[in-house]
Amino acid sequence: MKQREIHKFPLLSVSDVTVRFGGITALDKVSFEISKGSICGLIGPNGAGKTTLFNCMSRIYDPDRGDIFFEGQSILSLPTYKMSSLGMGRTFQNLALFPTMSVLNNVMTGGHHYTKSDYLSNALGLSWARKENRQAREAAMNLIDYLDLSPMMHSRVSTLPFGTQKRVELARALASRPKILLLDEPAGGLNHDEIEELKELILKIREKLNLTILLVEHHMNLVMQVSEQVAVLNFGKKIADGTPTQIQRHPEVIEAYLGTG
Amino acid sequence: MPEVENHAVHPDSKSGVPESSSKTIGLTDVEWRRLAFVLSLSFAVILPFVFEGFTTFQFTLAGIYAIAILGLNLLSGFNGQISLGHSTFYGIGAYTSAIMINQLEVPAYWTIPAAALICLSFGFIFGLTVTRLEGLYLALATFALAIATPQILKSKHVEQWTGGVQGLDVYKPDVPQALPLEADQWWYFVVLGILLLMLWCTKNLVNSRSGRAMIAIRDNPIAARSMGINTSLYKALTFGCSGLYAGTAGALSAIVIEYVAPDSFTFVLSFFFLTGMVIGGMASIPGVIFGALFVLFLPNFAEDFSKNLAYAIFGILLIATVYAMPSGSAGLFSAILTRLKQKLNQ
């Protein structure tokens, strides 16, 4: 891998985050930092709390304790819908597309926060609003093309296979021009070759779009090959955090996860 | 944004219309749609010259219903917010117009935008207050509006404006002198014009940034929020906009019928709008016209059939219709068109 400059400045930092659901503690005082420009893997067995952490970062869940900082600012007082304009893009483990919309409209919706046309201008079809819509469509089509989704651009997303829908979600997340991209199991439902392609894609978009990526994935090869940093969760606790090589040698990780997987 | 290597952009997709290189008897889908629109419009224009006054009047009412149903469809069909309270918005629109004409002597035409704006504000505020309610709970909240309305209109406190149980008479302005039209025909065209304007606005809206936000909220509110959509604001705005449509329709009905009374705005009217929307097709824009014709003419037809059992017959016809076209007229039409296309292209 090419040596790249990774800034020391943490783009995102999680500090002492605790989340409880009734009796269970999904996250237990989790802290870590992601440097700008890096790819960070987040691994752990089923139910370890990875998705819960994503949901805290994207303001879907409120942590019971702790704080989350993005570019040095606490995000916990912000509403969910502000996260997108802040630069937080994400995909969902079990898909959260807009099922009745076409691929194109799904991806265009990703550009909602930086387009400005209002209700009235849209209803009256004012020319600036139409122009903005055309630009949004072109931007979306470029992404669709980039992710090889052009042939199904006008299909309803709910009619597409799971793997393709995952790619539409990625396109939608990229359409929001994120600074950090949270990917929740992007390799789910993909075969070996497709996972290789995904690996290339992740590295390529990071370079091209200047992204920082947080990657939740059960596919160990993928995580270890693309990440500069890997954090490991087990029963809501962070048990390790380091380079892929360090993680692969970490005794607790081997016991909790790698050994059984 | 990524600088993408090759811009393989489909020429058709610029217009936002799904690509349809396939032609049926020499015309593309878009051209067929335009043709259908021009034909229906021509038919609508000829209609008041073919039928007698009362039938024209009924078509005028159908147009007014179509406007209200369009508003309801924007809210429920596109935004996923159910409302059983549209009789209230319709009633507020009608009374705004009636009070302004009858008591303040404002020219009738000006009362239409006034009613629209009042209902827009009311809808927006109501929408904001119920923004956390969904599904059946929202249905109940809006139903509460609908059942309260007739009594409020009759109440002693507002009687001096609303005319209480008696209601209010409304004076319909004359036909502009330059036009060789009967009053029924003129008002038919006024309603047709407003309906066309609103159909056009709705089409613009649902194909825009705001429309995508509305549909996204219906499809997946959490994902919508994550994509930067202020869901509460859009839901309230859509409620307001939907109220504007219903209020406009109400104002037109007051003028055209030349009378308002509390019992014209009971919850039954809300259910008629709901029926029209479902029969026309959820989230279908042209469907609202079919839905409006259905709820206007079917009860008449049932009544002609048997006076005593009119509602029972209406009910049976309703069930039969829902059974025959489970996804509304829009679903049925598109199924027929697909079949026809296959046949013709063989």
Ligand SMILES: Nc1ncnc2c1ncn2[C@@H]1O[C@H](COP(=O)(O)OP(=O)(O)OP(=O)(O)O)[C@@H](O)[C@H]1O
């Ligand atoms: N909304 C919720 N309500 C109740 N419990 C929840 C909720 N979300 C997550 N949990 C629980 O929190 C724990 C952590 O779940 P989470 O989905 O974060 O795990 P995960 O690491 O993403 O697992 P997987 O690899 O299976 O996706 C689990 O025990 C789960 O049952």
Ligand SMILES: [Mg+2]
């Ligand atoms: Mg998960």
